[in-house]
Amino acid sequence: MYVIKDMPEQVPQEDLDLLSGVETATVGHWRLFGFMDRAIQPLLPKRRVVGTAVTLAIAGPDSTLLHHATGQLRPGDILVVDRLGDDKYACWGGGVTVAAKAAGAVAGIVDGPCTDLTEIEDSDFPMWSRGLSPITTRLYDLGGGFNIPVSCGGAVVMPGDAILADESGVLVIPRDEVRAVAEKALGMQETGKKREASVRDKVQKLGEMSGASAKVLAKLAQ
Template sequence: MPEPCDPTLVAALSQVDTSTLGHWRLWGLCDPALRPLAPGMKACGTIVTLALPGPDGALLHEVLSQVRAGDVLVIDRLGDTRHSAVGGVVAAAAALRGLAAIVVDGPVADLAEILAAGLPVWARGTSQRTTRRLGLGGRVNAPVSVGGVVARPGDLALCDGDGVVFLSPAEAARDIEMAQYAATREAFIREGLAKGIALNDLLSPPALAGSR
């Protein structure tokens, strides 16, 4: 398993919204079709990756015995859009391991059971067609493509109601600082709106200079 990211960094990044990062990041932003299974889900943690071939879920079951509390399991389904690799039993096992979340580039099954397990999951919807234990293999902790973005083991995943972002620890440290400035700027703008100032005026360079 990859080296866990600094817990202090994870805690700070978890306070940031993915849409805040979307104001300046041009990379690391997953396809918005990857959605949380329920409103209010949010997670942040060290990425563990898995590339899983279409109808086979055997390697996923092995990986679930190795993941650690706070990890985010990111699953590349290698283009498969029909088979659900994550269901109620997998979600229960992952939750008991303390997994922070699962991000799967494909559908899931047993929606009610996953929600009952309390595990945050981001996926492309649901499917009644499930994987089997076929032993076709796959890859663990190699770079994968999920939501059109490369996810690397040991990097960070930030997931919320607006989507999923993958970023390195170094990028996260910089983005946390930028998010703090963005929060100050937004508070300034909202205060101005409450005073009746036009949004266009508040967004002018002289006005924004006063928000620093």
């Protein structure tokens, strides 16, 4: 059985442009949800991407719906694939990479393994996954869901959510929260740069600046 929903409205470009300057680790200083499991790691180093989530759920050894879904992608989309618990079969390889990039997608995220790392590297297409596997899926026509709510790395992903992915991990943000999250994170990053400069220039020590030294000294004085 296939469940096929309409393509989601894309996140406004001005919001994505703002989000593109944010590090996932900055948001991790205060936000506790929306982060995918840390086992979902980038296959290409030093990449940061933002885009609109297009969601897919496919099971076990079958990737029929994934092949179909690549033809529906638009520039700026990120395809998020829920493997429904499977960690054996690689549904995403070189051919899917070429198709997704040709459609204009900016990245793919798979809650399971990928394959064909060299082809992914040659395509210069950012991917996040649970590593690699040589055992691949087939076109078994088993069904699946497209543009439905999914779970990827323990995070709920709705079609049309914003995705921020970088070398530290993957963050899912509801579209109506993107600007607020981005503005707060950018402010924190600017403050952090100033603090780092003070430590680098030996104006202050890190423990003094953060307040950690005062806590330690207070305990020692008791």
